[in-house]
Amino acid sequence: MEAEAISSQPETKLHFLDYWRIIRIRKMVILTVFLLVVITTTAVTYVLPKTYMSSVRIDVQKDVSDVQFSGMSESKAYDPFFVLTQFEKLQSTAVIYPVITDLGLREKWAQRYGSPVPLLDTEAYGVLTKRLDLRQVRNTSLIEIRVFSEIPAEAREIAQKIAEVYRDNRLNAKRSMSAGGIKKLQEKLETHEKNIREKQKVVEAIRKDTGITLITPEGAGAYNTLATETLRHLDSLRNTAHLEFIEKDTRLAALRKIPRNEIKEVIVTVYPDELLATLLQKQTLTIQELAAKSKDLGAQHPEVIRVNSLLEKITAQVADRVDGILRGKEADLAAARARDEELTRAVEEAKVKNREAAEKMRDYLTAVRDVEQLERMRDSLKFKIQQEDIDMDMPKTSMVEITDAAELPVKATRPNIPLNIALGVIVGMIMGVGLAFFIEYLDTSVKTIDDVEAALQTSVLGVIPQNVGSLLDEGVDSPHAEAYRVLRTNLMFARKDPKANSLIVVSSGAGEGKTTTVLNLAVIFAHNGHKVLLVDTDIRRPSLHKRLNVSNSIGVTNVLLKQCPVEEAIQTTPIPNLHFLPSGRLQSSSLGILNSPQMREFIDEMKRRYDFVFFDSPPIMGVSDASILVSQMDLAMLVVQFRKYPQAMSVRAKQTIEKVGGNLMGAVLNNINIAQDSYYYYYSGYQYTSENQPEAPAVAKRATKGALAEKPAAELNQKY
Template sequence: MSENQKKETALHFLDYWRVIRSRKEIVLAVLFLVVITGTAYTFTLPKIYAAQSRIQVNNDSVDIDPFNPAMSGARGYDPYFLRTQFEIIQSKPILYEVINRLNLQEIWGKNGEKIQKELAYKILLSSLDVSQYRDTNLISLTAKRQDPKEAARIANELADVYRDIRLDLKYKEMTRAMDALSRELEKQQEKVDLAQQRVEQLRQELDITVLPGSYAGQSENSVEKLRLQQLEGDRIAARVEMLVAKARFEQLDAMSDEDLRTASAYLTQDPFVEAMRSQIKDYDVALTSMLETYGANYPEVKKTQAARDELIVKLQRALGGIKKGTQAQYIVAKSKFEALEEELRGVKSSDQDSQRDKFVPFNKAQQEFDIQRSIMTALKSRIAQEGITLKVPRTPVEIVDSAEESTRPVSPNLIMNVLLSIFIGLGSGIGLAYFIEYLDTSIKTADDVERWIELPVLGLIPQKVRPLIEEGPDSEHAEGYRVLRTNMAFTDSGPSRGAFAVLSGGAGEGKSTTAFNLAYVCAQQGEKVLLVDADLRRPVQHTILGVSNRFGLTNVLLRDVPVEETIKTTSVPNLHFLPSGRLPRTSLGVLDPKRISELVHSLKLKYDVIVFDTPPLVGISDSAVIAKEMDGVLLVVQYRKYPRDLIIRAKQMLDTLGVPQVGVVLNNINIMRDDYYYYYHSYYSNYDYYRSQEANPVVSQGAQGQA
């Protein structure tokens, strides 16, 4: 076989469709099984109801800011802020409060016993779905439970708890800041009182009746005083910044690890921290599912728990870095304040040197008093501002829609599951069909014959073909054999007349029926034909013709009876028949090559066409002996029966014998199953011959079958 012919040709779309059509029983069976299984499984699933509440989430700004009207109600869209709120809504502090308010530990417990809060948290987390409406600040809170009332209660309570905790956290934060500012104000008041007492003491000691700001020479120091005022303002701002940083650091330093993780969403917008929080949440959901299915001692559960604990340690380290960063901010603010204070002291010292010696101590005390009083005034203003801001209404969370009880379950979705089952069933069925087709190495098409055997296909014979002596010469199948005979006449592989052997690689491929019908159509065309049943072990031709098999080819080869006495005439004009005869107890020497050669030579002198029905070629030596003396060999291959290796082996044996090979008959084709042969069937099933012919001979109805 040439290399080009060994290569597989490119597959066309119709080739794929042919596989599906030819294996449609498998596809439909798998589809039916998967759909039935999927539908039955859907009916066994518990009904799940969903309840949805909607909330509007805003940044922590007041509705009306009296000190910054431009920022009043400023609540721009911030995707990072919303993603942070997703995590906060599903955090333990929020869900623990929902569990406590709804008493879910007892409700979900069995036999009146409470389940662990951690397990209740995981169950609640797995039943929640938090999502955002695109390009809006609206968040959907969906709870899914078997009880529709319980689902509605959870969705509504989650919205309430989140709103309350947001308000409470902001209020506590501002209250702590107010307390810190109040404590600083008390300390500053003491400093102002001491500075005032010092000024009064020096005024009395120095007998000063005119304030230092009104003495002559004030204009000379106006530049120095302006610089002093600027530095003093910077110093006051730096002190306020230092106090705020100090309060923030002390607040974070006092938090526990759990509180720090809870507040991390408000402390930083670091994507790395948010990613770790999201991954911890995924681990919690996975652990909930695995705990309900396998239990706490399952290796995969322990592995997931260990991964979650390790991630929490990493998150704690990251939050520790945030705490250190806050401490660093406080240290920087403090250093800035001290630097400004040092610079201010230098300016004051320079200014004092320019004053008269009498007023130096007094001016210094007076300046210190002014500084402390300015700081106290700034603190009072800040406290008053924060107090007013604290009283302004805040709505960081608004409940847009409350959840209501659902009357229709969202799961299981029968239509969706059936459609999914159909999709999976079709995919699996088609995949299985292609896999079986891949494993099937039998001959399926005429192209397969020409590719693997390198012989022309002379005839395509459909299924359910009987001997033409039963069907009649006008049957749709008869034309197929006439085409076979015509192709044999015009082929270059052998003569149109002479001795031909009809053989196959294996048993049951229909060679006996093919041999008889070929002889039949040759006789119908006016040729003098002899049909020889050379299948000594399984002869069938005598049953087709309804004649005796007592004497035949074996008797001729053993020289018991002359060949003329064993040849029988049939009811078919021009068709004569040589039965196989009964096989003796020992078949050794029956098919002697010399005797076969002499017999074939003598018969060719009397008949135009001699058709030998031979045994299968592979495994039996009889066919090789007979084929060696033939003018041509016709190989019968049954559609989708044997692996092509058997047919290739038979072809190789014929090549070794040097026998002329006329071609191949592809037999027993399932035309209705394979589109490849559709037009062949359509043509011959409607082909009608309008010619007058003698009635078909009557034969035994039991004479039929294929070898």
């Protein structure tokens, strides 16, 4: 049931002020952790031995020569993978072992670290790599080599030596690779020369066996035989003759389609002829002359008859010339056809001969091409060998260039005192705040009014500040009294039945302030004019009589056991309207007296005599007395101390009150540190001050406290 109650609580979202409140409350934890971390960091920083750093910068490039010539240009574009590869090479044993040997680091470090024998290479390698730090200058090919050592000169020597050994290794590796490559290329060249000589012998043997005659000399790139050249020539002549035949045939066919009387004008254009052109000109002139004379002389005139006869003669000559031209062109067409057919036959015969020659040339050409391919490969190898020879002789200082040599450090770089202390401050603050929030997370106690209302599902009637004493000592005008006035006001408004005047104040555990709360609440009610009886029913561990400085010899237990009348047990207090009934001595026969009819009769009687009856009880989770008393009271109020017990205890206390039928009016959040948590300031920190008499409350307070101080304990007499 408890799990269901807790799980049903709504989740609350934290505001920024809630975080600030946690920091203020846990400031001692934060400050303690912060100081511990800062002090520890500072102490360790000053105790650590000083370490010096020397650095050298090198510019690393790919394997290129300082001088480039045609055919050997290489790209110098930035390659991040190349630089990262050089990082690993700089830390490799190929570089570190020579550095260890050349500088005698095994013996030096063995003596420094107290070893009787020199360190092993692997041990010295491990020590040096831990002191080595490589960094790349961003977007460049520059590498910075940093070496740390307790001795400044040693740091400089190691850094400079690493750069020099790495440079020498790169140059030696390049020379070795070039020499090995040239040797392999020369071996390949000798093999190709031998193969070429053997292939050339095969080519010569094939040519002798087939009797091939080459038109194009060897090495020209093409190999043509006599049959091939004859075929090419005949084919060219055949094409020309065929085109000429088609052209003549087309023209003659077009002329045949023209009418006879119109052909003479066309034929002169198609086949130009001087004689025909002359006759046509004469014919035109004669026609013109005939027309002129016929008009002037008449058709029967002898001159007209002569010109007409001349015209007929010229016309006959034109027709004969046209017929002669056509017959000549037909003969020419027949000759062109015959030539075309003859050349076609010659081409077919040449093709046959060329195919026969090609069969003989196939093996020969294959052998020749093999020789040419081997010769091209030989030439490439010769060129590559020449390139590598020249490149190997070229200087290669640009492959690894020491741009900044190592210098002797004058100031220790480790420990970095300002940085370490700053980091200690930051880490200490983070750890302190983190631990504070972690403790707050683990703390399930009540922290806010919202926690009380969410867990108990009841209202908070009042908030009591920290370090509140008895109002009998402080006076009703003290700042603390205002919190109880607020509690009284809320309690009166929360009371639905005006006849309900018996109130018991309970708590879930011991030390939550219920006794102080019930005492001060009774004082406030009495000071307000109500007739109040304060009853101490915590018969197992009574404490109210000590607060009031009265005797506990007789009290509730004696009244309930009929050992004395109630009038003799009730005692007066410095406040006229406030009476007090102690618990009395705990007797073996009085353990169950609170659950007796006498107790119910006693409560009813006191309710009739007084306006309000307040009961102090033991913790409700400790013994059964509180549960019994709650069931007999009109009202019940639960006191919850700030940040003391888990919320589950308060939930169980509320459930116990409800189980026994108690009327829970609400809860009181006690022991709030107003100075640390301003969230509760307006619950108890606001006081009224008269503008006309600003000092009156203080005077009244002093007078009240003085009066209480002057009243001796003996004056707290019994009322009756």
